[in-house]
Amino acid sequence: MLNCQRDLFSIPRDTAYLDAAYMSPIPIAAVAAGEAGVRVKAEPWKMTIASYYDEVEEARQLAASMVGADADDIAIVAATSYGMAIAAANLPVPTGSAILLMENEHTSHRYIWYDLAQRSGAHVDIVPQPADGDWTNAIVSAIRNSSRPIAVVAGTLVHWFEGMAIDLETVAAAARAAGASLVVDGTQWVGAVPFDVRRVRPDFLVFATYKFLLGPYRLAFLYADRRWHEAGRTLEHHSWNRVGGDKSDFYKVAVPDFLPGARRFDMGERSDFAVLPIAIAAMKLIRGWTVESVFGRLRHLNELVWSQAESRGLPVARPRHPTPHISILDIGDRLAASAAQELKRAGVHVTLRGTKMRVSPHVYNDEADINRLFESLPLR
Incomplete structure (x- = not known):
């Protein structure tokens, strides 16, 4: 052990x-990495274009390793709520369909679905907390017995407030059988619980770094299934998620293509010189353990x-x-x-x-x- x-x-x-x-402390090595990162901005004349790319890709690779994904599957975003907003911007939710939520779901994984339902003419259906504690069976039953077509199942591996486990593979299978998309909040367990995204295959999985990943506040990662890599709609448009953003004449191309994979969903100013090094140092420790x-x-x-x-x-x-x-x-x-x-x-x-x-x-x-x-x- x-x-x-x-x-x-x-x-x-x-x-x-x-x-x-609630919030983890960050390791001593991560504190040092953050302090070194702050000094990068203190001396901008020493920066090169690599300052905007190298640590971004290292963080992307490390985050992917936490959930069994490839680096191309990961976007760098600001928070769980930001990643959920990307999911909501892409998933089809027809009028009259339902978005399924667990009772008392965390607000970062709840409010966006009410907003989407209101805009789409859809419904938010709540799965009540089961008396026997079996959230998996309760969610699967709600999917199979819904009087409305299920468009989205908003799930997780552990209920953030009750501490009860959910079998995401079983929930994912039921969601796929119903033709529903699956969006997962991993903030309360990624880094602490073994997980292989290839077994669950959600459309989107979002996880912030400030809890069990021992990382900074104001940083999260978004896993996007490959079906969204070519046509996914991003929230922001900037040079850093586009081809040629690292070239001196980047501004001459009217609308360059997106970078490959989930990079199209990267937030603006993703290469935060103080925040990213903290996350990298912390995830390196977890990878080592x-x-x-x-x-x-x-x-x-x-x-x-x-x-x-x-x-x-x-x-x-x-x-x-x-x-x-x-x-x-x-x-x-x-x-x-x-x-x-x-x-x-x-x-x-x-x-x-x-x-x-x-x-x-x-x-x-x-x-x-x-x-x-x-x-x-x-x-x-």
Whole structure:
């Protein structure tokens, strides 16, 4: 099993940071890379045209390796919501059809579909949270039993709020059988859970870097199925996603062709000299550990979370379909009203929403962090 990597991060020993699903810290090496990147803009006379391309392509390749894709399949975008807007700009949604969403889906993967439905004369149909926790069966049943033709299934591997796992391969098969497009939000798991996009084959998959990829804020990657590589509609038009943008006479060609693959979807000013190096350094670490090894460590730590809760007699019930890298414990009325403030004072960081506590460790956590959480947890 992968050992704790705490020494690669600037995390004090008296801090138990267990909130990667909110925002992860970035590794020390990534901080250094970002600082070097800032200095590029401080001395623009030293820049060459390679400054706009080399790191872009390195980041694209690394991002592709996280999901089993090819570099040509990946676009560099600003956020999950940006990638979802690209998907919405391309997918056919006929009048009277339905866009299928899980109940309480994250806003970056929700609002755009309401907007598209309103513009297209379509409907947003919500799959209610299943009482038995089986989101996969609930989504597949909703697809098969819909009274309307399904145009889009907006899916994910793990419900961001409930921490329940979804079998995306099964959902993808049902979506294809119904003639629906599949759009996936990977922000809450890419980098932490092994995934092969070739097995699921979504139309689009978007994942931001600031959570389990240990990267910067304001950066995401978009996977686009090859059916969208030749005719996909981009949100922005600029030189960097066009052929010849690296030439001194780029402005002479009226409308040059797009660069190959998903590069047509790249955002403007994609080669952010401070942001991209952070993502590259962080993804290099993950590639060195391997996603499989990261997953194994997180599964071990989350098993400790559940074991500690149960051994202390907390009224928690493990979900029937848990995601192994995040634990969401409903502690009910045992959780003190002042829990959030008291945990922070104790140097413990988790997400609390009502009676639910979301614990999301990463490779910088160890067994002592889990112990600290439960020793500091204020209960009634």
